[in-house]
Amino acid sequence: MHFVQAKGILSQNNGMNIYRGCSHGCIYCDSRSRCYGFTHAFEDIEVKKNAPELLEQALRSKRHKCMIGTGAMCDPYLPAEKELQLTRKCLELIDRYEYGVTVLTKSNLVLRDLDLLQSINKKAKAVVQMTLTTYDEELCRKIEPHVSTTRERFEVLMRCKELGIPTLVWMTPILPFINDTRENIEGLLDYCLLAGVQGILVFDVGVTLREGDREYFYQALDRDFPSIRQKYISTYGNAYDIPSPYAKELMALIQNTCVANGMLCSPKECFTYLHEFPERYVQQTLF
Numbered sequence: 001m002h003f004v005q006a007k008g009i010l011s012q013n014n015g016m017n018i019y020r021g022c023s024h025g026c027i028y029c030d031s032r033s034r035c036y037g038f039t040h041a042f043e044d045i046e047v048k049k050n051a052p053e054l055l056e057q058a059l060r061s062k063r064h065k066c067m068i069g070t071g072a073m074c075d076p077y078l079p080a081e082k083e084l085q086l087t088r089k090c091l092e093l094i095d096r097y098e099y100g101v102t103v104l105t106k107s108n109l110v111l112r113d114l115d116l117l118q119s120i121n122k123k124a125k126a127v128v129q130m131t132l133t134t135y136d137e138e139l140c141r142k143i144e145p146h147v148s149t150t151r152e153r154f155e156v157l158m159r160c161k162e163l164g165i166p167t168l169v170w171m172t173p174i175l176p177f178i179n180d181t182r183e184n185i186e187g188l189l190d191y192c193l194l195a196g197v198q199g200i201l202v203f204d205v206g207v208t209l210r211e212g213d214r215e216y217f218y219q220a221l222d223r224d225f226p227s228i229r230q231k232y233i234s235t236y237g238n239a240y241d242i243p244s245p246y247a248k249e250l251m252a253l254i255q256n257t258c259v260a261n262g263m264l265c266s267p268k269e270c271f272t273y274l275h276e277f278p279e280r281y282v283q284q285t286l287f
Contacts, residue, residue, distance in 0.1 A: 199264025
């Protein structure tokens, strides 16, 4: 872990990454790809120690309230956050200035900050987004080794439901020949239904691989799933998009479940919901 003084914190679309790099060890992580230009080892987490100061400057200068997003590139609840509390400090600012927030994570450390997320949700909107890929706990430990298990993440979703904090699930990626089974998807869908999530975000049933990410993924396959690497190579070559052979069937299962239970499903619907600042708050500020 190393610290930097960042020059800015919010992207053009109001997203922020307080940390750069990750220690979760997920075998499929796209953020490892060389196109993102990491100049340090991926596990040597870069910490933007002045993130709260930069965020306060940005929030004070904005003309209109909006949703602030975090976690799209790097998880805001890495183990270092437990001590550094930079994500919490940023949430305190979002709460104080009455903006909305969406948090994407795989860690149950987010439970620590549910008081702030509940407060934000009462004033504007707070959405907890959780990635769920693997229903089987033992398999989850191989695919996502250093982070909360799927069951632990489900328990976060249930706690959010109790507090009235809306949630959304990223059911991606699904790895061909590993967890692209009907049993796996049905287990994850059951969790989503029990937790009453607003929507399920899935682009396709499969995974993407590119330079940097692919090498790490294949090393993990050699270690934990002998013989599957050659199956990937012979089936997909060096393709970027790696669809499951069962993609059509499993996507239909996800979409039909969403429609039957009133959950958002298409990426467009989900992203519209995540970026939409609540009209109720806009109306309140006009009178």
